Amino acid sequence: MLLTDRQVLILQVIVDDFIRSAQPIGSRSLSKKEEINFSSATIRNEMADLEDMGFIEKTHTSSGRIPSEKGYRFYVDNLLLPQKVNHSDMAAVKSIFAERIYELEKIVQKSAKILSEMTNYTSIVLGPAVKDNRLRKLQIVPLTKDTAIAIIVTDTGHVENRMFNFPTSVDPSDVEKMVNILNERLAGVPLTSLNSKIYKEIAMLLRQHISSYDTLLHSIADTLNLPSHEKVFFGGKTNILSQPEFNDVEKIRSLMNMIEHEDGLYQLIKQNPAGINVRIGTENDNSAMENCSLITATYAIGEEKLGTIAVLGPTRMEYSRVISLLQLISTDLSKVLTDLYQNK
Amino acid sequence: MLLTDRQVLILQVIVDDFIRSAQPIGSRSLSKKEEINFSSATIRNEMADLEDMGFIEKTHTSSGRIPSEKGYRFYVDNLLLPQKVNHSDMAAVKSIFAERIYELEKIVQKSAKILSEMTNYTSIVLGPAVKDNRLRKLQIVPLTKDTAIAIIVTDTGHVENRMFNFPTSVDPSDVEKMVNILNERLAGVPLTSLNSKIYKEIAMLLRQHISSYDTLLHSIADTLNLPSHEKVFFGGKTNILSQPEFNDVEKIRSLMNMIEHEDGLYQLIKQNPAGINVRIGTENDNSAMENCSLITATYAIGEEKLGTIAVLGPTRMEYSRVISLLQLISTDLSKVLTDLYQNK
DNA sequence: GTTAGCACTCTATAAGAACGAGTGCTAATT
DNA sequence: AATTAGCACTCGTTCTTATAGAGTGCTAAC
CATH class of the missing domain: 3.30.390.60 (Heat-inducible transcription repressor hrca homolog; domain 3)
Structure with a gap:
């Protein structure tokens, strides 16, 4: 049941390619990649094994393969190289804190906006718990x-x-x-x-x-009975609609409904523990989000967890990039907020 | 260029039917309506004239007719019988004011919610101008x-x-x-x-x-430089997506984008004068809203216009019902708010 | 263990046929 | 002069059939 190095390599290339292209990938085009030095027939054999183990699947009998949820999970858990945030992204994140803003909510809101603009996914931020x-x-x-x-x-x-x-x-x-x-x-x-x-x-x-x-x-x-809810801020609510997997009106409807009906999403995001969390497809336990992944990160003042910042994208999301961005934003946010409020 | 009584009757039946069914309507099915006592051939002749004058159109050469924008405009301006609000609708509207709420914003928000639930369209309320x-x-x-x-x-x-x-x-x-x-x-x-x-x-x-x-x-x-904008509240943002005219992913995207990007909609709604206003299709001057109509009503404290309450639906919207509901809500809202704030 | 070769499967696309809803026109009727 | 019946015609929808292309699984050779 353990994957050989070659199987891991093939899985990695499949996931990377599918994240980029959203198209099933076949043995022949795989064999042309420069990382890969064996024939398409060999790849077909390995792919059959990977499929048996549940890491990839076909869309129909004679199609190329796409990653399964289990495949994404393996990819996220084992194949994600910590990626450097590029210059322009770095600049965008820094711009959140460029103006001297004093209000917590405004900073948080701006984070959501910029995060969604950078990723082209939908971002959701749970405001500070009042x-x-x-x-x-x-x-x-x-x-x-x-x-x-x-x-x-x-x-x-x-x-x-x-x-x-x-x-x-x-x-x-x-x-x-x-x-x-x-x-x-x-x-x-x-x-x-x-x-x-x-x-x-x-x-x-x-x-x-x-x-x-x-x-x-x-x-x-x-x-004095205050609202029990933290406020939920969104960025790029409609971004996710431009992903090719949402070319189906029914899917759009159920997802938009889910997003509008804030409560469900709130519960989904709130339950995540501190640090970075990745929930893939059905791991979200929500039928409208079967084709979505949710990545969350928490931010804090000092040691005290304050809120959560999250990105909602298709399961075929750029995990590596989003995770590094979230990591960057959440630490920066924590730093700024700690400076601002820790020493009164 | 003036319409004969019979032409008016035919136009009315076409609009009413299309609002109900969303299907083009042909001469034969028109002739079967009980209001109509002449043959399908006569109707065909009249319909050809109505089309020449621009009140109805075909979706293709041999299809039935649907109302054009000009047709809707005529219908709204001349054929709308003031309709009684039915009991359950009346009760729903009254329920907005049932609880003793003191905060203006909450009342306004609740109005938006209930209005969207009653109509199954999207409702938009401009909060009181601060x-x-x-x-x-x-x-x-x-x-x-x-x-x-x-x-x-x-x-x-x-x-x-x-x-x-x-x-x-x-x-x-x-x-x-x-x-x-x-x-x-x-x-x-x-x-x-x-x-x-x-x-x-x-x-x-x-x-x-x-x-x-x-x-x-x-x-x-x-x-003290306050936000220049009134707040915008929404109800049933995704309701409009379940209308059959939005079975096209591109249309959904552009409309959702428009709704999310509040500024455009805000301008659109704000510019309406006091009272009830109906803007049909391209009258909204907005490509995302070509298939939509927007009905607005203003509410006031005493004589002073405070805000606007609006319903966004397909051009094929139930004008009569929505207008009476808006009329009811806006007067009730004005009454309650006047009571609450007029005599301090 | 790896690869070449080949039959097979399935999708996507186009083209053609049959059906039906509806029109426009003409000629007959009132 | 207005209305209606009749009929040829148009166009969208649906179903079928054909074809090309991408990709697989298996077998046999390397």
Whole structure:
């Protein structure tokens, strides 16, 4: 079951060629490659063996071969030479960080855009997970006579806001008092624990200082239930449509649907562990993505995993190039973000 | 050049039938409709005239007829009976406003979603134009030692925030002073005039009170340059792909590209005057939308036009139904928003 | 173990035939 | 003068058949 060197060579050439041309490749054209010094008949024998082992397949009885999923998997796991990123790609990546941008979301969004432009695939970036942020500041701005806006600023500079109903009976000075108390007590608390902390530790305190505190507190606490999702950013949503494997209207429909219906993709990307991950075809467990591969990389501030950056392409994707690009972007991104937020 | 009653009737039946079936319709099947009491030969004669006048066309020499753009235009301008919205549609529209939502953006987004679900077309909503809002409150939250976040709240409850570079030399108490002065002077000022107002009227004042005011002021003023665009919300981006006219991969690509590349669509929708507007096929002046029609409706707070809600479908769209739905939603939306924000 | 040779398979493409939906025109009918 | 019946004709669709070309698998020779 172990592959001979020659079989590995043939598999490699097949995968490389198919990634380039999207066409099945036959023994004769293989034999003409300069890496290969044996006759087409020999190649046919080896190919038959490779097919028996499941690394390549035919599209029909007398066609050339294309890599199977197992073939791609072997290729990704064993045959990928760490490739240098070329100059213009390097420049493009650096340009993400060229302008002095301060906002995390903007940087992340720009990464998605540039990544998709470089690869001509679709890029997806999971924004920083807000839920691990800590509260920096809470503010209440009254709007109409019975509504107000609660604004939360986190330690990474993320701003969330929500409008809420404002009990008309409440004394404005009480609101101010309450906001002050909440800020004092809640600064630095992770957003996820805000609610429990409010009810466990602060409610008592407030009761002593503020009349009719409870309706107001409920409104505010309710407001603090933040969106559980990280934001998902896309680049080049339609790029993947120009790949020849998507010449079929039904495939386009199901894939576009999948992309639009963000939730599925979000789950798919989120579950990946730190570092670079490659999921090929059905490994994605999603029928719309049978012909797609998804490569993900995580980025972090210091040691703390922040988000994920991913590329969605056909299974016939340029694994080597995409992986080096992702590696480059994710380390750069981590570096910049760490610089920006680590030492406050 | 004026159409006879019979010609109008025939045109109406052709358009209605084609909207339903997406198939060219011939004289024989027309003659079987109950509205029509003359022979297929008569119909052929009338159809030849209608074709000469440009209201219908053939797909090939011996095919049935389909409406031309001019035909759709005539249909929309003259043959559209104001149609009652049926019960379940009515209920769906009402459900947009069922929950007590306070945020403008959320209501608008939900409208887009429900509209696309009801019609099975793609819906596009231009969010409220922020630039006409007035400043309610400006706040500065320091973040790291050399960055801070400026937060703006408008009178409609819209919150904008931007991170900016914070000159390390500035005295914190000066910042507070400056924010107070700005709030005093700028409350109620339209966002578009903030910058000029700051430099014309307030810079002098600040100079008297605050040392090294100018670097800080510049940072803040710069921050107040808000995005010029209204936000664009979509519903059912891929719905239109399931229309039979998009059975061609090239068409899908160019349309999806157009939709993704928001700017073009934004321009297209924005330029429409108040009320209901129908743009058919090439009237949209956009090659990707040659087979599409766009129906827009505006919504407002009181008399002030706020945004636009639109439906993008094939030229063969259910004009009558979509128009009544848009009419319903836009008036309801205007009503709710007016109630919410008119009397503060 | 490797290679040359050859029969065989399957796809893609083109060309031809048969069918049917629909038209346009002419002549008959109302 | 308007309407209708009748019929030849056009064109798209579908099915069949033929052909060329790419590629395989197997056998026998090297």
